Amino acid sequence: MSHASLPLLSPRPASPDEAPVLAVRGLRTDFEARTGTVHAVRDVTFDVRKGQRLAIVGESGSGKSALAMSLVGLVPPPGRVVGGSISLNGKELVGLDDNGMSQVRGRDIGLVFQDPMAALDPLRTIGSQFVETIRVHQDVSVRTARKMACELLAEVGVNDPARRIADYPHQYSGGMRQRVLIAMAIANDPAVVIADEPTTALDVTTQAQVLDLLAKICDERGNALIMITHNLGIVEELCDSVNVMYAGRFVESTSARSLFETPAHPYSQALLDCVIDPATTRRGAMPAIPGSPPDLSVDEPGCPFAPRCPIGRNEPRCATERPEPRTLSTGAVVRCHFASDITGGEA
Amino acid sequence: MLSTILKKLGVSVATIFGASLFAFILLRKVPGDPARAIAGDTATPETIAALRKSMGLDENILVQYGKYMESIFRGDFGFSYSTGTPVGTLLSQRLPATLELGLLSVIIAIGAAVLTAGMAVYSRRRWPDKALRISSSLAMGSPPFWIALLALMVLSIQFGIFPGPEGRLSPGVIKPPAVTGLFTIDSLLAGQWATFGNALWHLVLPAAVVALGPFAFLSRLYRNQLRGTLRETFVTVARSHGLRRFPVFNRHVAPHGLLSLLPAASLLFADLLAGSLLVEKVFGWPGVGSMTADAIIQKDFAVVQAVLLLAAILYVVVTLLADVLMAAADPRTRVGAR
Numbered sequence: 001m002s003h004a005s006l007p008l009l010s011p012r013p014a015s016p017d018e019a020p021v022l023a024v025r026g027l028r029t030d031f032e033a034r035t036g037t038v039h040a041v042r043d044v045t046f047d048v049r050k051g052q053r054l055a056i057v058g059e060s061g062s063g064k065s066a067l068a069m070s071l072v073g074l075v076p077p078p079g080r081v082v083g084g085s086i087s088l089n090g091k092e093l094v095g096l097d098d099n100g101m102s103q104v105r106g107r108d109i110g111l112v113f114q115d116p117m118a119a120l121d122p123l124r125t126i127g128s129q130f131v132e133t134i135r136v137h138q139d140v141s142v143r144t145a146r147k148m149a150c151e152l153l154a155e156v157g158v159n160d161p162a163r164r165i166a167d168y169p170h171q172y173s174g175g176m177r178q179r180v181l182i183a184m185a186i187a188n189d190p191a192v193v194i195a196d197e198p199t200t201a202l203d204v205t206t207q208a209q210v211l212d213l214l215a216k217i218c219d220e221r222g223n224a225l226i227m228i229t230h231n232l233g234i235v236e237e238l239c240d241s242v243n244v245m246y247a248g249r250f251v252e253s254t255s256a257r258s259l260f261e262t263p264a265h266p267y268s269q270a271l272l273d274c275v276i277d278p279a280t281t282r283r284g285a286m287p288a289i290p291g292s293p294p295d296l297s298v299d300e301p302g303c304p305f306a307p308r309c310p311i312g313r314n315e316p317r318c319a320t321e322r323p324e325p326r327t328l329s330t331g332a333v334v335r336c337h338f339a340s341d342i343t344g345g346e347a
Numbered sequence: 348m349l350s351t352i353l354k355k356l357g358v359s360v361a362t363i364f365g366a367s368l369f370a371f372i373l374l375r376k377v378p379g380d381p382a383r384a385i386a387g388d389t390a391t392p393e394t395i396a397a398l399r400k401s402m403g404l405d406e407n408i409l410v411q412y413g414k415y416m417e418s419i420f421r422g423d424f425g426f427s428y429s430t431g432t433p434v435g436t437l438l439s440q441r442l443p444a445t446l447e448l449g450l451l452s453v454i455i456a457i458g459a460a461v462l463t464a465g466m467a468v469y470s471r472r473r474w475p476d477k478a479l480r481i482s483s484s485l486a487m488g489s490p491p492f493w494i495a496l497l498a499l500m501v502l503s504i505q506f507g508i509f510p511g512p513e514g515r516l517s518p519g520v521i522k523p524p525a526v527t528g529l530f531t532i533d534s535l536l537a538g539q540w541a542t543f544g545n546a547l548w549h550l551v552l553p554a555a556v557v558a559l560g561p562f563a564f565l566s567r568l569y570r571n572q573l574r575g576t577l578r579e580t581f582v583t584v585a586r587s588h589g590l591r592r593f594p595v596f597n598r599h600v601a602p603h604g605l606l607s608l609l610p611a612a613s614l615l616f617a618d619l620l621a622g623s624l625l626v627e628k629v630f631g632w633p634g635v636g637s638m639t640a641d642a643i644i645q646k647d648f649a650v651v652q653a654v655l656l657l658a659a660i661l662y663v664v665v666t667l668l669a670d671v672l673m674a675a676a677d678p679r680t681r682v683g684a685r
Binding site for chain 2: 072074076098099102103104105106107110111113115118119120121122123124125129132133136137168170181184185187188
């Protein structure tokens, strides 16, 4: 974990009494592929509260990005949200038309993407793209928007923004572009910022700075952060709660502390076992989860992790009966028949 | 930067030189004796030999080429035997007609391609894209002269919407005072509205026919470019900032497509020249194309050579222009943009 030494601000614990900013219930997203329907997001339920830093963790193809895109209505065709509810401050987003969603995007929910090198239009200056972003939602003059953009650029650490704003994206480094994109995502002060693997495309030293910036921004502005990642290191340092995603479902939802101390779901345990600690790992022995993620076009009757699970492999129940979410004594919500046997405590 | 420009200029000059040499040799090596063609079937061998001597055809081919190039640098493009006029005069008479036709064709081809491909890609339905694919396939596969005949038969003769093959103006309509040589522009400059209407009416059908091939080519290119750009991350990012579909398409997708059309302009130009050759003939358009078609049949060397040279020069100029515009339009290649 490369950012262990960096001083990140401590996450603010979410108070459960506050009404959630974002409430997602039973969300389902399908992709109509020629070979069959791929159920990328299956019955996902979670709440996000003000100031909360929530992580969604999973392997490639677990449905994390499809979930992020579902939240803002930008699932690329042939995918679409087929069920469930997304409530933003009480306003239902599922079923909203594109014009309605356009008013939500950027203003209520900000997005930061994975690849900053490809996320800006190479033919337009940073300034013109930034001004455009501000003026979509705020009725201000170009001059005012430009001034606001400069202030935001300064806030995310772009030196001499008055000059740099006239530059084109190719004149910025990857890390700088991600800073610009973070500034754009928060330009209209959204209540929720979704960061979809925001550091995956950056080199290690830049990764830490960008994460530091995201944490600082969210702390200062009090907006909620949904961090989508496969990197448990980021979760440990940045987030207060975690949802572990597997085959389109949340298999474990818990606090970050509880996940690292007492992982309840066998998949969570397997993920933690895969974190490479240079101090203890022998050369040549890279830990991995055996097998591969299931085919998402099949809606299997049992637990999707069963074929790869040290317990489920031998339990007939795991192959035939789908585990429903259960709340354990630690507060963790787990989809596993045997979770209590692992952690030794069930509510 | 300077070395790039010099290199490009060098290539341009070499292209023009090569084209002139190629045209010269090719036309002298094809079977058929121009002297015999000019002298007629009843001419005696002595008459033909004398004619060959006066035309310089009995000399070494390299000497002929040297003399040809030398006269070109003097501005003398030779003498057209079939019409009895200097080639320079012929060109100056006929070039404006072809330029007018070509310019309108370019406008029609680019305009139609950008509009139809834009709509096909922007639409959420599938049929506009299918319709575009089918129609552009048909347009690519049909020879322009055949389309010209068909259009003439149906639209002019059958329905009388457009004039018949009578050239640039209806008989009896007086030419506008020559300024640019383009009748539509000259008539507007002179304020002659009726003449403008008549000139445009004569221009539209041949221009549309010439534009058909380039339109098919450009619309496919533009469509593919747009579809590729739509998949770019920055399009999703702009949408995630709250921009609606049309502004994103208009400001972030279309400019990338248009940029890709620029380098295609030179290819389009070659297409236009080839297309106008027979189309002009069919429509009785008094331009360079119909003149060239006649000159090839008559083995009128001087005319064909001059036209080929002209085509090479135009092609090179358009390519250079496209390169320069491309470099100026794309910030990644713009020099000195900090």
